[in-house]
Every structure is written in structure tokens, then in C-alpha cells.
Amino acid sequence: MAPVVRYLVLWLTTGCNLNCAYCYRGEDNSPQLMSVKVAEKALRLAATSGLPFHVQLAGGEPTLATQMIYDIARHVRASSLPATLGLQTNGTLINGRFIDIVRHFDIQLGISLDGPPEVQEIIRGGAKETLRGLRLLADNGIEFRVTTVVTDQNVNYLSGLVLMLAGFPNARGIGLDLLVTKGRATQGSICHPSGERFRAGLIEFLRTLEATNARREFPIQFRELERVRRTMVAQEPGAYCYACRGESMAVLPDGRIYPCSQTAGDPQFASGTVEKPCWERLCELGDHRLHGTSCPSCPLEIGCPGDCPSRQFYNDHISKSLACVMYKTLWSHGNLAHSQPSPRWMFA
Numbered sequence: 001m002a003p004v005v006r007y008l009v010l011w012l013t014t015g016c017n018l019n020c021a022y023c024y025r026g027e028d029n030s031p032q033l034m035s036v037k038v039a040e041k042a043l044r045l046a047a048t049s050g051l052p053f054h055v056q057l058a059g060g061e062p063t064l065a066t067q068m069i070y071d072i073a074r075h076v077r078a079s080s081l082p083a084t085l086g087l088q089t090n091g092t093l094i095n096g097r098f099i100d101i102v103r104h105f106d107i108q109l110g111i112s113l114d115g116p117p118e119v120q121e122i123i124r125g126g127a128k129e130t131l132r133g134l135r136l137l138a139d140n141g142i143e144f145r146v147t148t149v150v151t152d153q154n155v156n157y158l159s160g161l162v163l164m165l166a167g168f169p170n171a172r173g174i175g176l177d178l179l180v181t182k183g184r185a186t187q188g189s190i191c192h193p194s195g196e197r198f199r200a201g202l203i204e205f206l207r208t209l210e211a212t213n214a215r216r217e218f219p220i221q222f223r224e225l226e227r228v229r230r231t232m233v234a235q236e237p238g239a240y241c242y243a244c245r246g247e248s249m250a251v252l253p254d255g256r257i258y259p260c261s262q263t264a265g266d267p268q269f270a271s272g273t274v275e276k277p278c279w280e281r282l283c284e285l286g287d288h289r290l291h292g293t294s295c296p297s298c299p300l301e302i303g304c305p306g307d308c309p310s311r312q313f314y315n316d317h318i319s320k321s322l323a324c325v326m327y328k329t330l331w332s333h334g335n336l337a338h339s340q341p342s343p344r345w346m347f348a
Contacts (some may be wrong), residue, residue: 003279005046007242008083009074009250010039010259012065018090020124021190024262025060033065034080035252036153039072040093041274042251043081052082057107058261063093064089066101073105088112088147092126094133099140109137109144115157122228123153138168145221148320149337155193155201159208166212173225174209176202178192178307180262180321182314192318195325199291202329210284212255224305225334229325237343240290240306245284259285262310288322300327 015031018025046053055076069087074173076083086108102109113130114123121127135287137144148154148161158176165171179185179192193201206222213219231237242248243260252257256275259282263269269285272278290307298304307323 003045003251003277004049004247006053007056007248007328008042008046008053009058009242009248009264010042011059011252011261012032012062012068012072013056014253015064016059016061016090017092018061018125020120020184021153022123022151022179022183022185024180024182024185025265031060034068035215036068036071036075036273038251038253038255038343039068040075041255042078042249043076043083045274045277046083046249047081050082051201052084054084054086055260057085057087061090061093062087062090063098066098069107070250071100073101073107074272075293077105077259084108086110089131090124090126091133092129094136096136097143099136099203100194102142103140109142111144111146112149113146114148115154115236116160119154119157119160122149122215123149134168134282141170143170143172144168145175145223146171147175149177149179150190150193150198151179152193152197153199158205159203160221162208162212162220164203166216169216169218170218172218173223176326178311178315179325180311180314182262182266183317192315192322195321198325201327202326203333206330206333222334224326225330225340228300228303228330231276231305232300232331233303235302237302237304240308243282243332244286244289244306246279246286248285249277249282257282259283260310261310262314285309287311298324304325309335324342 013031013033024267047334055170062069067130073085076085085105088110091111114120117127117131185235209220248260250261251274257271257273257277258264258269259271271281285307287310290312295301304327
């Protein structure tokens with residue numbers, strides 16, 4: 001089977017400088033660093049189809065490997081690969097050199113941020129350093145988008161996060177990821193919110209976001225609202241991500257391959273190596289979709305955006321119910337008419 005990879009995740013390092021309460025990566029007492037050789041082999045695999053693809057630099061914390069960020073970005077641009085570049089970071093190590101690399105190679109930037117400083121400090125740590133990084137980005141006019149993991153610990157503070165982001169004119173978007181019950185999240189120190197708490201927190205979040213955007217030159221786009229808008233306009237269910245179609249590949253520093261970043265390291269989803277990939281294994285994650293007996297009566301049945309298949313696998317029924325709460329709340333309370341698509345971030 002000829003490979004088609006549209007979303008390539010490169011784990012530059014398994015190391016991290018924070019200790020997030022829910023990290024699906026688990027403990028790593030001997031961090032590994034990806035070599036240029038492994039990265040280039042992965043890029044060649046992704047480029048085999050000749051189709052455009054996205055390269056997401058991740059980890060661990062990728063800014064611990066700044067030289068690798070530079071080497072990979074330079075290789076992608078020098079080789080004229082039909083690829084966009086993105087990077088997800090906790091923002092604590094942002095400095096002048098990193099900003100120069102992001103600007104020079106046009107790297108889309110995502111920041112992992114779970115709430116206002118007091119909430120960020122409890123769940124992730126390094127809140128002061130992350131805010132310093134965000135100010136550096138603002139001072140240099142570097143756009144960023146935020147990804148927030150929704151838990152019972154921060155669901156009441158989502159609107160506070162919007163108010164904090166209102167102070168950054170370069171903030172362009174926010175996406176809400178449901179907690180993945182894997183790694184440290186299985187140890188009981190952090191948990192999913194109830195459906196009622198999630199719905200209430202989301203409604204307040206939507207109201208705050210609408211009021212904030214009314215005063216901004218560039219609105220903060222809400223990824224999940226954009227997903228609902230796209231699929232309902234098309235009147236057909238969407239593929240939540242490229243992993244649903246077997247077109248996603250995550251590569252660990254040692255060259256092992258998995259369908260996506262959240263399955264990385266799980267033997268159940270091992271898909272070979274960059275030397276010897278097992279392409280059919282990349283398709284297996286797509287079997288885990290958002291579905292259930294209640295779907296025929298759902299107002300979003302004709303255009304449900306679906307949910308992350310790895311969340312469906314690791315969370316069982318919990319992720320399904322919370323995803324449904326989110327989409328139904330957006331349908332009832334979200335101002336879909338004013339949600340503008342942002343194609344570059346659709347699958348981020």
C-alpha cells in the first residue's frame with residue numbers, strides 16, 4: 001500500500017522541563033533526542049505521495065532541542081518540500097533565537113495553556129515563565145494559538161483564560177482538548193469534569209469570547225466552533241483529524257512510528273519504524289470514532305465533527321459524552337454565523 005501522510009509529528013525529544021498533572025507521555029527518566037538522520041527519513045516517507053503535508057514539531061518539550069528545530073526547518077525549506085511547519089510548546093523557554101527561527105521559517109506556533117496564571121501553575125507549572133514567553137511573542141509580533149486541556153480542575157476558569165489572552169493582540173486562536181486518560185491522568189490526581197460543569201463553563205467561555213472579540217482588531221478564533229460550522233455547512237460528518245483516515249504519523253526520537261502523538265509509545269499501536277514502516281497499522285486508529293445510539297436524535301447528526309479517535313480509545317464512554325456536550329452546547333449557544341474558518345489550524 002502506497003503511503004499517504006498528510007500530518008507528520010516529529011517528537012524532537014521525550015524530555016520536558018515541566019511536570020503536567022495529566023501528561024499522557026508518562027514518566028521518562030532517560031530522555032531521548034531525535035537525530036537529524038531520523039527526522040530526514042521521516043520527512044522522506046511523508047513526501048513520498050507528493051501531496052502537501054504538515055510537519056508538527058513536538059515532544060516532550062521541543063524547545064529543549066532548539067538546534068533540531070532549526071535543522072529540520074532548514075531542511076524542509078531547502079528541499080522545497082510541500083509542507084507547512086508547526087510547533088507546540090509550553091512557552092517557558094521562548095527566547096530571541098527561537099523567535100528568529102519561527103519568523104525566518106514561517107513556523108505556526110501553538111502554546112499549551114490551561115488557564116490564568118494561578119491555574120496554569122497548579123496544573124502545569126512554569127506559569128511565570130510562560131507569561132514571559134507570551135510577552136516576548138507579543139513584543140516581536142509573532143502570532144500564536146492556544147491549546148487548552150479541559151479538566152475538572154480548570155473548567156470553571158476557561159473564561160478567565162480568554163480574558164488573559166485579550167491582553168495579547170497576537171493571540172489568534174484557542175482550541176479545547178478533552179483530557180486523555182493515559183499516563184499520569186490514570187493516577188487520579190486530575191479528572192474529567194461532569195457534563196453539567198463542562199456545559200456551564202463552556203457557555204461562560206463562549207460569552208466571554210464573544211465580548212472580547214467585539215473589541216479586538218483580530219478575533220480569537222475558537223477551533224471547535226469552526227469545526228461545527230464547517231461540518232454543518234457541508235451537511236456531512238467530518239473526519240476529526242488525519243489519523244481518522246490513516247494519514248497521520250508520529251515519530252519518536254528513536255524512529256519508532258505510531259498513528260498519532262497520543263498513541264506514541266503504546267505497543268498496541270506500534271507501526272514499525274522509519275526504516276521499516278507498517279503502513280496498514282496507521283489506519284487502525286480510525287476504527288475508534290464518535291458514535292452511539294443517541295446520534296439519530298442529535299441536531300448535529302448531519303454534520304457532527306466527530307472526536308479525536310485516540311481519546312475515544314483511551315477514554316471509552318467518557319470522551320463520547322463530553323464531546324457530545326461540547327458540540328450540542330456550541331450548536332445551542334455558539335454564534336456560528338460569526339465563526340470564520342481558519343484552514344491552517346483545522347487539524348492542529
